[in-house]
Amino acid sequence: MExxxxxxxxxxxxxxxxxxxxxxxxxxxxxxxxxVRVCLFCGNELFDEELDTKNxxxxxxxxxxxxxxxxxxxxxxxRKSIGSGRTVATLLGWSQATIVRYEGGAIPSPSHHEQLxxxxxxxxxxxxxxxxxxDKLKDRERDRIRVMIEKEDxxxxxxxxxxxxxxxxxFYDKGITNIEFDFEKLAAMVQIFAETNQxxxxxxxxxxxxxxxxxxxxxxxxxxxxxxxIHNHFGPVPANHDLICWVLETVxxxxxxxxKGPYEGEIIVPVEKGDRELxxxxxxxxxxxxxxxxxxxxxxxxxxxxxxxxxxxxxAQKEIIPFSYANDLKLD
Numbered sequence: 042m043e044x045x046x047x048x049x050x051x052x053x054x055x056x057x058x059x060x061x062x063x064x065x066x067x068x069x070x071x072x073x074x075x076x077v078r079v080c081l082f083c084g085n086e087l088f089d090e091e092l093d094t095k096n097x098x099x100x101x102x103x104x105x106x107x108x109x110x111x112x113x114x115x116x117x118x119x120r121k122s123i124g125s126g127r128t129v130a131t132l133l134g135w136s137q138a139t140i141v142r143y144e145g146g147a148i149p150s151p152s153h154h155e156q157l158x159x160x161x162x163x164x165x166x167x168x169x170x171x172x173x174x175x176d177k178l179k180d181r182e183r184d185r186i187r188v189m190i191e192k193e194d195x196x197x198x199x200x201x202x203x204x205x206x207x208x209x210x211x212f213y214d215k216g217i218t219n220i221e222f223d224f225e226k227l228a229a230m231v232q233i234f235a236e237t238n239q240x241x242x243x244x245x246x247x248x249x250x251x252x253x254x255x256x257x258x259x260x261x262x263x264x265x266x267x268x269x270x271i272h273n274h275f276g277p278v279p280a281n282h283d284l285i286c287w288v289l290e291t292v293x294x295x296x297x298x299x300x301k302g303p304y305e306g307e308i309i310v311p312v313e314k315g316d317r318e319l320x321x322x323x324x325x326x327x328x329x330x331x332x333x334x335x336x337x338x339x340x341x342x343x344x345x346x347x348x349x350x351x352x353x354x355x356x357a358q359k360e361i362i363p364f365s366y367a368n369d370l371k372l373d
Contacts, residue, residue, distance in 0.1 A: 232315030
């Protein structure tokens with residue numbers, strides 16, 4: 042096939058070759074084999090929309106396989122089992138365009154993927170969503186979902202806060218944390234961090250929470266929120282970290298707004314001022330110390346800083362970081 046080559050500046054014969062490439066997907070380099078059209082005269086790689094689309098689909102499949110993510114077909118089947126894209130989007134609190142993108146091949150955000158998995162595997166989640174957002178549906182949509190719920194005869198779902206508390210209860214029961222999870226303190230701490238660190242993104246927030254809880258443990262022998270932390274690619278993060286932001290947003294403690302910059306993402310905006318009365322003087326001092334110390338750190342810089350912590354260096358991916366490492370924290 043002849044195509045225009047911008048090096049030769051004329052039509053030239055081309056051929057398609059396969060080569061190994063490493064392409065970025067959500068900040069992670071994924072190795073794949075791409076089909077590329079090249080000029081037979083000079084070897085220049087030429088733009089080919091059809092090949093590029095297939096290469097992108099191929100690397101997305103590799104990413105999904107690596108992280109055990111739902112395929113577009115599976116997402117479509119989940120949506121079809123409930124109703125229209127509008128119905129499902131309304132129940133989940135998403136835009137209909139979001140559903141369309143995911144069914145078309147876009148990679149869901151971690152929190153959205155968690156919701157889709159629950160919608161697939163947990164019948165009671167549909168009733169929870171219906172109780173939360175059912176009043177936003179049209180009458181016929183509401184009637185259809187009500188019939189589905191009654192047919193399943195599922196129990197009433199926990200509130201978002203109770204659901205999150207239930208997830209963290211085993212960490213206290215097993216002695217991983219030595220205080221019980223406190224959602225109100227968590228929400229207030231997140232709000233304070235968002236007030237004092239303008240343009241706060243999730244990656245940085247996760248590190249601020251880690252340092253606040255571990256610094257307080259280092260000084261006084263217990264953490265503030267009762268969160269447990271795990272080793273992640275970008276540093277220590279709270280267990281169930283994506284659900285934490287979802288619950289905080291769902292109950293109206295924070296808003297997530299698009300980040301205006303060179304990279305796609307969201308910033309955390311507090312809906313109200315964090316309640317400082319919830320904390321002891323010692324706890325508040327630790328929170329403000331951490332907020333001030335990392336105030337001018339970018340998400341990348343605080344991630345790199347956290348990678349040098351002994352608790353991170355001596356644990357494996359997805360492994361719990363014990364609070365015993367707090368004594369080695371690089372903050373005092």
